[in-house]
Amino acid sequence: MQLISKLCTPPTTTAKLKLLCTYLRPSNQSSKRLSTLALLMTAIASPFYAQAALPDAIQAALSRAELTAADISIIITPVGDKNASRLPPPIQVVDSNIDTQTQLASTTSEANSTSQKTAQTNNHNGKNNTDNHATNYVKNDASQQITLTTIEKRTIKKHEQKLHAYTDDPYTYQSLESIPTVLSDGVNSTSIKNANSDEDAHVSANVSTDKDSSANAATPAIKISFSPLLSHQPDIARTPASTMKLVPSFIALDTLGANFVWQTRVYHTGIIIGDRLLGDLVIQGSGDPKMTHERLQQLLYKVQAAGIRHISGDIIIDSGVFKNVSKDPAAFDNAPLRPYNASPDGFLVNFSTIGIKSYPLNEGQAQLTYKPQLANYQLPNTINTRSAYCGQARYSLAPQWQSQQLILNTTLPTSCKEHVFYVAYPDAKDFAARVIAAKWQELGNTLSGNVITQETPFDAAKNTKPTHGLAALPISPLPLVSYPSLNLTQQIYDINHFSNNVMTEQVALSIGAYNETANNKIINSQTSSLYQFGKPTATDYSAVLQTMSQWWQTHLSTPPPYLTNGSGLCRDCTITAANLSELLTYAYSHPSFDAYVNSLGIAGVSGTIAAHGKRLPESAAIGRAWIKTGTLNNVTSMAGYVKGESGQDYVVVGLINTEQALNAYNARTVLDTMLDWTAQH
Structure with missing residues (x-):
């Protein structure tokens, strides 16, 4: 330790030893970081150029946040062809108090100025061939304002007010990130421009060929892979918080499809005479992530429109699509009243x-x-x-x-x-039962029995309730009502844009319930009811986590992350920056990429990254970054995509973990700076 102290004490410390000395600082959280000895051996075994120093702007932001380079993992990688970007158009935020044309003209002038500076810098460094094209892109982007989506600041403000006002869908309150943060006085949110960057870590591109294993394979697809623009501790497993939502939301898109819908079906026993059901109404839960109370009312209205207004029996809710998924709402942070701690359920109503x-x-x-x-x-x-x-x-x-x-x-x-x-509410099943009973009555209908919830399929043959006459007839062979959910694209928008935890868990569990085998069952000729045939495979957390791990090992090359749920509301879940970077890169070329990227918040504009522009008002990433954020008391994270000013698209991942509680504002500014630095390229 005396040797380490001597090496790490200025002026003895050299630039090459700075990062090593950072690693050698004491750490009490061995489960989250490599041991000092392991880090020392890694540093000795690896060339110093592989551990590139962080850009000055990011290092300065870390210092202001009282963090060190050991607290953060970053990987920024170019992706795709800059002439054929798959990202949405950048958003130009304008002030409604200033003439729009004036602002656009100003933007054009600034962009042209940037182009000239870029060209001068490139010529100075002898990089004419690579970056002259980047200059042309900036000029084109500035002169063709039609490529920008323009939005007024007042529109953003109204959007934010709407999100924080009373709504019947309280999804904006389903996340730790939706809780307002009280800012400390004197916080400097001025944008920090980086004048010293690792400019050409990304210039070399490797071209590889993926061969289709099919006998009738067409021409092999060409995949362009880039070296990272910046890579800092990409393989350290860290707690991701809500950036973990990127994993199940994409796996669901890949396995279920962007247009997948959950079907909540309603059956009945007995017989309908007039507008009265002599029997039970059976609601087969599908795991719909967003069965709000308004949509539940629409479902019950469809039952009423089908001819039932009075039920001489019970309403039975079958939530058996998910098994044993209820959790103690106080277990995570002793805040059982917070909606983000709600349990998933096979028939979840209004997020409980x-x-x-x-x-x-x-x-x-x-x-x-x-x-x-x-x-x-x-x-x-x-x-x-x-x-x-x-x-x-x-x-x-x-x-x-x-x-x-x-x-x-x-x-x-x-x-x-x-x-x-x-x-x-502490009990998802009791909550659903009470809301259904109230809604049924509000529609002017009657119910002689009770609303009963159960995690087992309804089976009239095993029903112990005494029934007589027509009410004893078996369940209807076809559903009386089949009520589709919002499609998966709409669902993951809520999940990633507003960081809705319980919706994420619903989608994650559905990956196991609605697999290809379950959706392609062969009808048994002896089956008397499609109720059993139409039921998806019942699943639990153990099964779905195994399914997601298998998907990862099949499609990606990095070791799969460690998940205990899909939402990131966990302290033992871990993922590496390399994991998220590989997933985001894979998604970039996927047919459902539009649904995926559009689900993310836009820096300085919308979602949980909307405040980026307040923290860094001059950030180049405003309107150019599509990001999922994550927040716990000792975790701040961001991951997603940035469109550089050169026209190049980038995958960005930044994970900050500390042993003590973070100053959330300052820590987020470090990752804001990461976005700004990337967008300038």
């Missing part, structure tokens, strides 16, 4: 989340309304108020779910005014 809206009244009270309503459950209509700051539900309402009523254990701050709190 209720919206509580407050309206100020006179004389120190506020009125409360609820969406959706819960049948046979007491919800307080009013609450007393107090003078205080309006915070999250657990502070401003202190709600407690009891067996038959909701108790609010505090008075409401007057500053809340008209405000909506989203609160998760």
